[in-house]
Amino acid sequence: MSLAGRRALGTLPLIAASLLVGSGLASLTLGQGSARADSVVRATDDFNGDGYADLVVGAPGGTVSGKAKAGYVVVTYGSEDGLDPAHKKIVSRATSGVPGSATAQQEFGRTFTKGDLDHDGFTDLVVGAGGQGSGAGAVILWGSASGLTGGTAIATYGFAPQAGDFDGDGTTDLALFRGAGSYGDDPISQGARLWKGPVARTGTPAATLDFMDKSQWWSYESEERPDPSCGERPETCVDGPVSVQGPVVPKAVGDINGDGRADIAMNDYYGDGEWGNSVLYGSPTGFKRGDAPGSSGALGVGDINGDHYADVVVGDSGYESKVMVAYGSADGLTGDVQKFDQDLPGVPGAEESGDGFGASVAVGDVTGDGYADVVLGVPGENVRSIADAGAVVLVRGSADGVTGTGAQAFHQDTAGVPGVAEKNDRFGAAVALLDVTGDGHRDLAASSVEENARAGALWSLRGTATGATATRSVAFGPKDVGASNTAALFGSALR
Numbered sequence: 001m002s003l004a005g006r007r008a009l010g011t012l013p014l015i016a017a018s019l020l021v022g023s024g025l026a027s028l029t030l031g032q033g034s035a036r037a038d039s040v041v042r043a044t045d046d047f048n049g050d051g052y053a054d055l056v057v058g059a060p061g062g063t064v065s066g067k068a069k070a071g072y073v074v075v076t077y078g079s080e081d082g083l084d085p086a087h088k089k090i091v092s093r094a095t096s097g098v099p100g101s102a103t104a105q106q107e108f109g110r111t112f113t114k115g116d117l118d119h120d121g122f123t124d125l126v127v128g129a130g131g132q133g134s135g136a137g138a139v140i141l142w143g144s145a146s147g148l149t150g151g152t153a154i155a156t157y158g159f160a161p162q163a164g165d166f167d168g169d170g171t172t173d174l175a176l177f178r179g180a181g182s183y184g185d186d187p188i189s190q191g192a193r194l195w196k197g198p199v200a201r202t203g204t205p206a207a208t209l210d211f212m213d214k215s216q217w218w219s220y221e222s223e224e225r226p227d228p229s230c231g232e233r234p235e236t237c238v239d240g241p242v243s244v245q246g247p248v249v250p251k252a253v254g255d256i257n258g259d260g261r262a263d264i265a266m267n268d269y270y271g272d273g274e275w276g277n278s279v280l281y282g283s284p285t286g287f288k289r290g291d292a293p294g295s296s297g298a299l300g301v302g303d304i305n306g307d308h309y310a311d312v313v314v315g316d317s318g319y320e321s322k323v324m325v326a327y328g329s330a331d332g333l334t335g336d337v338q339k340f341d342q343d344l345p346g347v348p349g350a351e352e353s354g355d356g357f358g359a360s361v362a363v364g365d366v367t368g369d370g371y372a373d374v375v376l377g378v379p380g381e382n383v384r385s386i387a388d389a390g391a392v393v394l395v396r397g398s399a400d401g402v403t404g405t406g407a408q409a410f411h412q413d414t415a416g417v418p419g420v421a422e423k424n425d426r427f428g429a430a431v432a433l434l435d436v437t438g439d440g441h442r443d444l445a446a447s448s449v450e451e452n453a454r455a456g457a458l459w460s461l462r463g464t465a466t467g468a469t470a471t472r473s474v475a476f477g478p479k480d481v482g483a484s485n486t487a488a489l490f491g492s493a494l495r
Helices: 034-045 131-136
Strands: 055-059 072-076 088-092 112-115 124-127 138-142 149-154 162-164 173-177 189-199 205-209 237-239 251-254 263-271 274-281 288-292 299-302 311-314 323-326 337-340 360-364 373-378 391-396 403-410 430-434 443-448 457-464 467-476
Touching (some): 311 360, 403 467
Antiparallel strands (some): 112 124, 299 311, 323 337, 360 373, 373 391
16 A cells, blocks of 8 residues: 555554563653653663663674674664764674674574663663574673673573563563574473572672562473473473564563553464463562463553553554554553554555554654654555555554554655665564653654665654654664674664
8 A cells, every 4th residue: 555645544443552671660651741751761771871862773684703694783872963873882792892702693683672780870781682593692781971881691591681670679670581492383481580680790680580470380280391491490481482573572561550560561372373462560579471462463562541551552463453552550451452553543544454554563752742652663565656665653642542643654755754665675674762862752763674685774763742753864774884784684673
């Protein structure tokens, strides 16, 4: 379908949320006005403490030291003038001070998370891997006034790390996962560890907590543990898989039940090719599992309706053709699930098969009105007659949830957006919302991993009181930051 027509037909329910990682309390404050939203961004996204959020771009396909798909990340530091590709840091396993070595197929930078692990006031970055490299562990890069420095290894657990205050003690904890392996007929059990913060720069946590609350431990009498890598203690495993599917990490962190503890929304594999979603609710004694709607898909968590409970957004999974939002409450996710697609009145374009509306999801308060807005990647969108050029759609949050009123769409042929829409670019493969200009409005980041023969590229559009704007937007790719270019998949993950 074409955005040129900008049709808006029909009406369907809503959804929204945000990929908030770092302090689990972040989602509590999204409904409390722009000043509070800005302070949250600074607390969870600012590596150098200058008051501007910093953007991390994953390039898991990048060649490093001659090793194909060794992978790297690029950190672009925010400023009053926005992102500048010259003000960046490239990190790989070959970077001085980073433990380990570049290995082919490791896909370093496929996953990562942010949070102040050592409680020094600077956000830290934990970089994981993907594919064959998830068993190689993760690396912590430490924030400082001069930006990210050094590197500390985390052995074995390199798959989609997540940071947040899961036990509610005011320090950032770290949830660590092993690779989930292949998906067959049976459900998958995935090794996991829960580190209590603060984490010392030696890589030593204050304590290692039971991952699952004891009430959730497996019964050895009733079922056989299918994954011996979980060890002798069932509390160190996740009963059910967590998976990376496509260019974004379908995990999100936020406080869904308002208890001051961060929760994790994640994908589950049930076996026989069936997927679903669930929530790991944080507690002082380990996570407690609850249900979430949808059949996998990109996930986001954030307070869309301003009630101070984070809501869970589930994007297009290929099984469900609509975006869904489940609303948070003191009891966790309620049965109040709303759905919408591109036919929501006010949303540019029209719903068509293959668009992938919501293939990527991010949430944050762009307008500063105290309600989290939702940006949705639509990488299969046709722009005029150009197939799969891709687009992103921004919909607004409100006291009644997501509304199509004031919705916006952007693509590479939008006036002011750098570049030109091309066939199969799949613009919108990954998205993020964070305040890189420090003005209290979340700015929109979107990527195309297919740009320039899969080198990939990143676009940054500014947030304003009336939404996102293409004015003064910037775009850059691997060559612009001086990184490996060939099939780098730059922009596979954004945060």
